[in-house]
């Protein structure tokens with residue numbers, strides 16, 4: 373079986389983990405601060421606040437950026453549920469806009485329509501899905517025009533760039549995930565990045581039970597902290613992130629070259645002036661059920677990211693989102709299949725994937 377994802381853990385991570393274990397400083401520790409500084413520096417942001425996972429990082433980012441109970445936050449329904457759940461955790465209200473057919477990202481034209489329909493929308497949570505940057509020129513124009521609080525969900529896009537600028541540097545705050553399937557990992561883990569001193573200070577307070585001085589609590593906070601062990605892994609992984617991303621891009625190029633010309637298969641699109649870091653390599657097929665059974669049978673791992681728009685998830689239907697219908701999202705959700713693209717793939721794995729996919733016949 374060629375897996376859909378596999379983390380690569382090297383000597384640097386193993387040595388640091390052993391060092392942390394032997395030091396006995398297993399929870400907060402020096403590596404957490406070092407990792408925060410290193411990851412913020414990598415993206416060119418002033419402040420990094422490490423968190424226990426990408427979901428808690430998103431919750432922190434939204435709260436610290438000023439999203440409050442009752443606020444409406446526009447977002448995409450074509451994502452992992454954590455994106456809009458983090459809005460709900462704030463007591464805020466997700467409002468969904470449709471996505472673009474080629475990039476799967478939130479569509480600036482539909483953002484404008486939704487903003488025109490509802491002048492109460494205060495926030496915008498964008499997701500750079502599969503490693504592909506959103507259309508930031510158009511989005512920043514809307515953010516200014518409508519005075520929106522912009523938060524970037526960068527869980528799938530470490531190191532991605534829009535016109536030479538790293539994603540995660542456009543909004544008031546950004547959130548990253550370091551889950552093992554991501555472009556780099558800390559096991560579980562996440563990070564809030566921001567250039568705004570006040571947002572950073574607020575996130576730092578909230579991540580640690582609202583406390584600056586031990587056992588004194590200024591506000592209702594959380595235990596969303598990253599551990600020293602996780603940060604140790606993150607430091608080792610960060611050294612390799614550029615190499616991991618380069619490998620992902622090469623693998624994607626190999627797949628796109630090998631799979632071109634199949635009339636039943638639509639390849640991923642890389643927008644001009646963007647560095648797409650291929651967290652996922654996601655194709656569109658008409659006969660998806662048949663195709664994925666075939667992949668399963670041939671030992672090719674795959675993923676369906678995602679089988680339902682967020683507003684069709686049972687929890688969202690119960691919250692009253694059942695009546696929504698966004699046509700592009702609903703069209704894409706029926707067709708998407710992610711193929712392995714991770715940096716642990718060998719040349720032989722890639723050749724096998726190409727051969728197996730080319731041999732599929734949707735008519736049979």
Ligand SMILES: Cc1ncc(COP(=O)(O)O)c(C=O)c1O
Pocket residue numbers: 425426427428430451452454455499525527528549550551560561562
């Ligand atoms: C787009 C997106 N947002 C948020 C998250 C949440 O991250 P985590 O799983 O680390 O909580 C993920 C991760 O799966 C994700 O893909």
